[in-house]
Amino acid sequence: MPLEPIIDSPTDSPAEALRGLCGGRVHLPGDPGYDAARLPWNVAVDQRPAAVVVPHDASEVAEVVRAAAAAGLRVAPQSSGHNAAPLAERGLDGVVLVRLSEMTGVGIDPDAGTARVVGGTLWRDVVAAAAPYGLAAMHGSSPDVAAAGYVLGGGLSWYGRQHGLAANSLLAVEVVTADGTVVLADADHHAELFWALRGGGGNLGIVTALELRLLPVADVYAGMLLWDREHAPAVVRAWSEWTRDLPDSVTTAMRVMSFPPLPELPPFLSGRQLVVIDGAVLEDDDRAAELLAPLRALGPEMDTFGRMPAGALPEIHMDPPGPTPAVSGHAMLGSFDEEAVAALLAEVGPGTTTSLLFAEVRHLGGALGRPAPGGGVLDHLPDDYALFCVAIAPVPAAAAAGLADADRVVTALRPWSTDRRVLNFTEHAVDARSGYAADAWERLCRVRAELDPAGMFRANHPLT
Template structure:
């Protein structure tokens, strides 16, 4: 047995197996929710992180039914010297809970909408489609991501960028308060008036400061939007991106766009005009009439030529499936210089390229205008994100001089590189808050920010 394993897993109770069994016995005594252990069918289902390639093997999976269960799991982990991890839907989970206790918040999925205050109170296990469905009858919408099955809590705590963010900011900017279980077992309500330093840190600092069991955030007056995409031949990609880089200067905040370069399969499920083709697609969401969107988009579409297919329509915000490129490699850029355009276009065009999708999204707008009490969502000055669905060293080499090593927490792949998601001053302040609320770095199975 290695000394490292002894250090991490041996407790005063004796060898690791005995210690783990004792921990499970205590969990089953103190936790109201289900406790799943290896060799159970439910264990294999619940331990998975569906949006990551890690294969976690925790000692037990705790299906929390409330903050009391979270406190019991935390106390057990501390008593038995076991690490603790927290997972809702699994979005953004990159650090494995091997040999520890995994707390699942999936069952904390309640959603309540206050139509007078225009806010939603949401359990930590809720997903965006639940919030959208509850808010839509009131003509309201949350700042959800492109995929409605993404969990609300992890997305919001990590910043949260979606198709409404240019007009209303990051999801973290709309957070009003959160109930959180801290590393010492307290249940706190963090807001601008209560534990304001903790509240600031949670608005973009991820899961470093406690286990969130519920959140309350603003909803926004969005009922119907004009949205969809126009698809053009892939050969027009360079022309479209060159025009896009200049055109965005005149785009209003209510207009969100992304340009995607992709190769579509020769499959009957793909519309006939696009089947088996390399295409450049301009994806659009606009909080206004379609006629105005057409006028705004006309200069961009002039560079693209005649579309192969258009899917634009006006409908409810929740009905629009905007999709997105699966982020394996994300770059934040202030501009789109020619070398960046050239490498992205060439990479997407290569028949043998492992990169099948490239997405260039326009940031800016309200995301770049933080309020006086905004949280530490990093690098608000970025104007673009370039997302690739595979990593290529030659692409990274070209992009690196233009990215400054910046990252966005929701898209981060390396759990040990959280520093890249923040400005230096915000990162220093986050470490101070971490020292105040989690001085021994108990919450470390995440995009970790160590205490100062």
């Protein structure tokens, strides 16, 4: 019988040096609060850091960084834990997890059209704070993703083809750097750091606040079209053709979905295989209807597209409302032509069985494909589509089956894939250079080497 691993007594741990910090919100292995504190949003991920600390403000974060450095430890910032998998995969020995989940809050400056967002705040709170002023933030499909991790990783929003990557809506960042000081980085101060933060993830420091440019958008024409999966061959082919000739004002995604029969799901989802197209059309109602007409002509079973308050946009994608065990696969696609549609449907189309909750293709291009003037390290994405496959993984066997099925779809679409990735959608340990253009990668590594020569910060997608 295998022996249980011997866990060092907490008093042997260098992390013991952190005990008095953050008003005692420090959890070491063996402490009663450790397991709850280390649980990320993706509850399938078993992250076991040397300690979890839960700061309440920037000065507590700075203290943690200084104390960790003195104890020979590294630090990993985490807001929600949506993308915790690559961190855990590499192991967290000697790493202090800095959970920003209790550092939340949003201030709106309606005259300037900006939001000041505290480091661990979820998008749902930013959207709710901005909406009363007729303003919208460049959130993604999920209300409980945190603004920080999403924006630092690029950020693909329903506003994306019109307005570009969310990273380039950053105006200023308050960040704790490797020497444990709180710095304000913007276009005029610490400009190289500011450039690197806009796409460089958690490699440069712990972000304690963000200043974001908001969009003057009070309402938006958005929603979803839904068909039974038996219609997928016609619908997916039509979507792929439709996306090839669209104005930048339209940002949509297409998913082939399989729901288990569950009483908590609405009847239109429970036990169903579906094909769903959703997104936003930033046009007036008549023009939006005109643009959607070719898809509506395919007779969707459900059509929720219409004008809605911008505050409702984070709900249209039906992302899970709370912590979820999940595994995934991802690739960037240079094109999504008729043969690519056939390859996708051979894996998840009518007549197939899959453990994937969905195989999704997001339409990029437009402003996402053009370098943002004065943008950061990730100022655009070169490819026109992103593939993201997700399976729910409550037990290890489901995780293994989900990963195998996700891998099958990624492999089937390899002829259309490029060597780039969106690191936000990459939930494995990969070589992070695949997230960047070659020259941007070199400059990012130089900035990191200068600002954090000892490698204090451990990001989910580390540069080295």
